[in-house]
Amino acid sequence: MRRTVAGSRSRERLFRAMAVAALAMALGALAVLLIDALLDGWPRLNWPFLTSFPSRKPEQAGILSALVGTTSLMLLTAAAALPLGVGAAIYLEEYAKTHWMARLIEVNVANLAGVPSILYGLLGLQVFVRALGLGRSLLAGALTMALLVLPILVLATREALRAVPVSIREASYALGASRWQTIWHQVLPLALPGILTGSILAFSRAIGEAAPLITIGALTYIAFLPDSLTAPFTALPIQIFNWVSRPQKGFFVNAAAGIIVLLVVLLVMNGIAVYVRQRFQKRLYL
């Protein structure tokens, strides 16, 4: 039986061309987006911008309260989410792998990863802001974001725990160690770089989230720094959103400048995560 090869050769070339074109367009659009934001925002990016509060006049409006808000928010979120996330992952990976409760938790975590972030805002609104009486505060925001980040954190930590070979655990058990001793002395230290990398990536995702914070009432015009956990606050993405939503075109420049600041923060965080991963990946496989 014979078949012409020529036809399929040209079809393959066409396919490759189309695929490469699609990828080029997508990545090209990304480049255009970044360049556009950079060009728009560059004029406003200066020291006064970084150190002033928002104002009714675009030229005087600055991003200080948003920067401080984002930083405080992230630190609080990390403090709440890390112990819970790592604890839950350890439970699922090391303790109760086949118990029905573990399956329930597992299914929940997987499902929560697919819930739109704004719904976390509604949860935070009713539970943290109203029921627990925390008001539209930094604490309420941090707790809401902690719940949002939790599923990703659990997933990332589980990956890191799984990467530790079973033989290490076996050796530890055979020497008479209990389960927690094995986890604490052998598994966790080896999984730590992976956990760190995963959490930094999870938090960098959270930094860009505005929807849940808007819903719990993070205000878009804050002209002071939050002085306590119960103070109102704002955050970088919310400030950007506020400026982009103004009818006065003058604020668009500020929005672009804010975007540059946000992207720089993300770049730094991701850079740290990649560095941690590279630096500590070798240890297991000498």
Next chain:
Amino acid sequence: MEQAIGGALFLCGAVSVLTTGGIVAVLIVETVAFFREVPLAQFLTDPQWTPLFVDKHFGILPLVAGTVLTSAIAILVAMPAGLLSAIYLSEFASAKVRGAVKPLLEILAGIPTVVYGYFALLFVTPLLQQVIPQLAGFNALSPGLVMGLMIIPMVSSLSEDAMYAVPQSLREAAYALGSSRLQVAWRVVAPAACSGIAASLLLAVSRAIGETMIVAIAAGQQPRLTLNPLVPVETLTAYIVQISLGDTPTGTIEYKTIFAVGMTLFLGTLGLNLVSLWLRERVRERYA
């Protein structure tokens, strides 16, 4: 001591169950209160959504239309681009190309959505207006296209995973029968992975439906029951943002609308996620 530690770790895990329970409870409580004042029939069939006007209508269809319209445009962009990318990266590209392209695609997924919203409003819309003069300043087309761009990595990498799960033995059989690489990819691998690919598309749609900031910035705040992508619309998510930014007092019917809308959103994404999960389970069974 061991037991106490085990118990503490269990509680950490239980937080996720509590979170799900919390979201469901919060939505149900307020939605039930909402439906005491607004009949379900009106909610499902009224073609207008005007809870803030004097003449109040509580029909969810305009918001659903806005969400469906923007998400449909998004998936029309992301599906071909994502699948082409997935097939290319999985079956054709060298390891070097794959190693370079995949991280770049991940960057697309990591850009904060407010940035995409800015891009949609201030770059894409003006650009499109030069080609389509009747395009309104707020419309469904721009955010739809930009959302599509955002979810390309999701479609691409999930579809790629699905194709990776297809056993090498199938490919070898096809090659042994004289197939070209394209034929193997198109006729053997993609069909075998089709459940997994469908699952990934559903997840991408779910992501688009739940997206808030891009549409809040660029789609507008005019709930409109239409399939016209050139005019302002409002999505389910953007409505919640609109109310949250305002001064609606708690306990009023307007306040309760955000939960009814939230419930609609929740049920929609839940349905898509469950079907997607079911499809992926089927794939696992086939190749277990």
Next chain:
Amino acid sequence: MVGMEPTAFEIQALDCWYGALHVIRKVTLAIPERRVTAIIGPSGCGKSTLIRCLNRINDLIPDFRISGRILLKGEDLYTAGGDPIPIRLRVGMVFQKPNPFPKSIYENVAYGPRLCQVHERGRLDAQVEASLRKAALWDEVKDHLAKSALTLSGGQQQRLCIARALALEPEVLLLDEPCSALDPIATGRIEELLHELKARYTIAIVTHNMQQAARVSDVTGFLLLGELVEFGPTSWLFTNPSDPRTEAYITGRFG
């Protein structure tokens, strides 16, 4: 005569299951004290499962069940609700593939004693040195105790694992195919080591290498499809087996 010697383990009518899979069938045998006992048999016959019952490391496998009794010096290992940890302090194990912790040589050997609350530096140092000497590794590593264990060769890593197990001063040492990942020279050194160790420890070794069993052990058991076909002094089993199946295996008629 074997039957007259003091026994370390008495295994009585042991059955084991992984879920529905019946892997050990009514095995009864007595492992003598301060001798080397070898368990041989083709792949999948259950020899690893059997030996892993002796320190209850099979407890880690979720759907593992046993029935029957295992007595260590007269005490039932599997008393209902019993804690396996004290058993593992008396019964040490070395695995098929060397699995040192990715820490220093010193820290690997010190791990066990530290868990037993030995923290005083002088005692730890003495224990580490003594264990490394018993494992015939001290001279090679005494100047490099802080180096990572992963820099050692395969054979050295396995001797490190032996030292690590000995640091807990067990009564029994179980070895699950300890040389299958090692070259012949490293294998030879470990076999020599076992010969020295049996003066102080009861040794049970699983091996798929019959010649090794013949070289190293005093008593051998032949396991086939979960059943203990024959058990007796090594010299008898290899030159004059009573069961035709044993003879078939030994003469290589099946592997």
